[in-house]
Amino acid sequence: xxxxxxxxxxxxxxxxxxxxxxxxxxxxxxxxxxxxxxxxxxxxxxxxxxxxxxxxxxxxxxxxxxxxxxxxxxxxxxxxxxxxxxxxxxxxxxxxxxxxxxxxxxxxxxxxxxxxxxxxxxxxxxxxxxxxxxxxxxxxxxxxxxxxxxxxxxxxxxxxxxxxxxxxxxxxxxxxxxxxxxxxxxxxxxxxxxxxxxxxxxxxxxxxxxxxxxxxxxxxxxxxxxxxxxxxxxxxxxxxxxxxxxxxxxxxxxxxxxxxx
Amino acid sequence: xxxxxxxxxxxxxxxxxxxxxxxxxxxxxxxxxxxxxxxxxxxxxxxxxxxxxxxxxxxxxxxxxxxxxxxxxxxxxxxxxxxxxxxxxxxxxxxxxxxxxxxxxxxxxxxxxxxxxxxxxxxxxxxxxxxxxxxxxxxxxxxxxxxxxxxxxxxxxxxxxxxxxxxxxxxxxxxxxxxxxxxxxxxxxxxxxxxxxxxxxxxxxxxxxxxxxxxxxxxxxxxxxxxxxxxxxxxxxxxxxxxxxxxxxxxxx
Numbered sequence: 004x005x006x007x008x009x010x011x012x013x014x015x016x017x018x019x020x021x022x023x024x025x026x027x028x029x030x031x032x033x034x035x036x037x038x039x040x041x042x043x044x045x046x047x048x049x050x051x052x053x054x055x056x057x058x059x060x061x062x063x064x065x066x067x068x069x070x071x072x073x074x075x076x077x078x079x080x081x082x083x084x085x086x087x088x089x090x091x092x093x094x095x096x097x098x099x100x101x102x103x104x105x106x107x108x109x110x111x112x113x114x115x116x117x118x119x120x121x122x123x124x125x126x127x128x129x130x131x132x133x134x135x136x137x138x139x140x141x142x143x144x145x146x147x148x149x150x151x152x153x154x155x156x157x158x159x160x161x162x163x164x165x166x167x168x169x170x171x172x173x174x175x176x177x178x179x180x181x182x183x184x185x186x187x188x189x190x191x192x193x194x195x196x197x198x199x200x201x202x203x204x205x206x207x208x209x210x211x212x213x214x215x216x217x218x219x220x221x222x223x224x225x226x227x228x229x230x231x232x233x234x235x236x237x238x239x240x241x242x243x244x245x246x247x248x249x250x251x252x253x254x255x256x257x258x259x260x261x262x263x264x
Numbered sequence: 265x266x267x268x269x270x271x272x273x274x275x276x277x278x279x280x281x282x283x284x285x286x287x288x289x290x291x292x293x294x295x296x297x298x299x300x301x302x303x304x305x306x307x308x309x310x311x312x313x314x315x316x317x318x319x320x321x322x323x324x325x326x327x328x329x330x331x332x333x334x335x336x337x338x339x340x341x342x343x344x345x346x347x348x349x350x351x352x353x354x355x356x357x358x359x360x361x362x363x364x365x366x367x368x369x370x371x372x373x374x375x376x377x378x379x380x381x382x383x384x385x386x387x388x389x390x391x392x393x394x395x396x397x398x399x400x401x402x403x404x405x406x407x408x409x410x411x412x413x414x415x416x417x418x419x420x421x422x423x424x425x426x427x428x429x430x431x432x433x434x435x436x437x438x439x440x441x442x443x444x445x446x447x448x449x450x451x452x453x454x455x456x457x458x459x460x461x462x463x464x465x466x467x468x469x470x471x472x473x474x475x476x477x478x479x480x481x482x483x484x485x486x487x488x489x490x491x492x493x494x495x496x497x498x499x500x501x502x503x504x505x506x507x508x509x510x511x512x513x514x515x516x517x
Contacts, residue, residue: 033428037435041444048445049294053301056294181279188283192290200293201383 009106010114021119031120035072035127042068042131042194057199059226062138064196066225069131070155070218071194076124077159078166078190084116086170087183093173099261109252113167132225141227150234151224157241158217162190164244165212171248174255193218216240278372284328285321285376292317295445296384306448308477314386315475316446320467322377325369326402327466329410330358332417332430339420339512348509355501359410366406388475397483398474404490409466411497418501421508436461442468462493 021027046068050061059067089112092098101108101115136143169182193214197205209215216237223229292314299310308316338344347354416433419426438444440454441463447455458464469486472478478486 030428030431034431037431041435041438044439045294045444048449049298052298052305052449057297181283184283185279186283188286191287195290195294199297203383204293 006107006110009110013114014117017117018119027120028123031123035076035123038072038075038124039068039127039131042072057196059196059199062135063222063226063228065131065138066135067196067219067222068194069128069133069135070158070221070225071128072131073125073128073155074158074162074193074218075190076121076126076128078162079121079124080118081114082163082166083183084118085113086166088112088116089170090173090183096261098259102256102259108256109167109249113163136225139226143225147224147227150229151221153234154216154221154224154237157237158221160241161213161217161244164241164248167248168251171251171255174259190214196222210240213240213244282376284324285373288317288320288324289380291444292320292380292384306446306450308446308448311386311388312475312477313446314384315388316471316477318377318380318384318386319471319474320443321380322370322373323402323405323467323470325373326366326470327406327409328365328369329362329406329413330417332413332419333427335417335420336426344512348512355414355505358414359407362410363406390474390476393480393483394474394476397487398470400487401470401473401483401490404487404494405466405470407494408462408490408497411494411501412462412466415497415501415504418504418508421512437463437467440464441466442471446472462497465490465493 046061046064049056049064054060056064089098092101092112098112101111104111166183166186169186172182189212192200192204192208196219197208197215198219200208205215216233220229220233220237223233295305295313295317296310299305299308299313304310305313335344338347344354347357350357412433416426416430419429439450440447440458440461442458443463447458447464447468450458465486469478469490473483473486
């Protein structure tokens, strides 16, 4: 089955379902604005006391915050609903049905559920990025726009891989829904550039849970402070993480013996 | 009972706690960076701000309470009907259940707290008065926060569309409790509002007691304020609970 068509059909069904509850749109907008306000208050408090944070200026940090909110919206809309469902399915035994469908089980499990209104976070994040670019006033040639989009795509893929890996652990240890709390907590560390963290934490956030590539790198493109080679490193890290996810998924499914029978 | 239940899933409990504790560690790094550049912020020098966020991680573990969102699910899937049939009052049931969980969380916090101490090494002098005051203040802080969240959760008896209100209260808590930053860093008008709200007494006050940012008189006054908030919120919950359960019509089996 064509994966794009499968994605589109699932997404359309979710959208039609969510359209029945339009008040949720306003609730989600409100939630996104609350999140944005807290981020802005934190940044303005920091810059009441200093001119730069670890070498980052106020509007450069707006860029980091924008990328973080945008990727958070991506996770909320496309990743967390499906990974949450996957963990539930494994625990309750309903995962068996995903294995008998004429479609790749990882693909199907990755796009089983969406949260339509979480897309508002992506819009708010994009707005914060646009504001950051306008205040920084630097020119943005096509190559940098392209590099930014590539890095953003890598960021989204890396975050998908991490949360999907967490969900895959459910095959081994059934009750792992709290791993999502840990993932959410770690993702919060990406709200600030990884360069401000101590060496050990910076290493962990670059190579183990690579928020440095996922969130900080796209923001560095906006701030025009990213070495060219980072784009290639980010692509390589993304490929490695996706490959690990695939490998672990294949092995887990092979050793899965079902829970419903 | 809460402690025993939490002990069954020790790894899950630890991972969850670790996730909750990342927020203050991130803030610790951010505000340390600022304090290093400026020598101090809002009346806290580098050592005090470091100690503030390390103790914050303990207070975070101690004041976790039942999320108001849960009430909606309890009503939706009929679980609340079962709770109402039990002889124990739901308020005390949740309060003691979470209090029991904390015994496990505090034990799990010890290596995290020790790790943070050895990484950042804050030089803070704290006497037995601070420690004793902290033990009282942190439990009262939990009682204040649990009461606030419980009172908010009761809104679910009247409407299932209270999520925006919950989000707003959580945002106010983040900004006015010392959770984002000690209130001394905020503008004066924000500090004044904060002093009249319950949030600060659940978060910043216990931390300030332990790291010696308040004197003996302020400590006693703060503990008195916490008791006052627990009394006010407890009365409000009692009055609302009676009305809420009267209008509740069971869902589910």
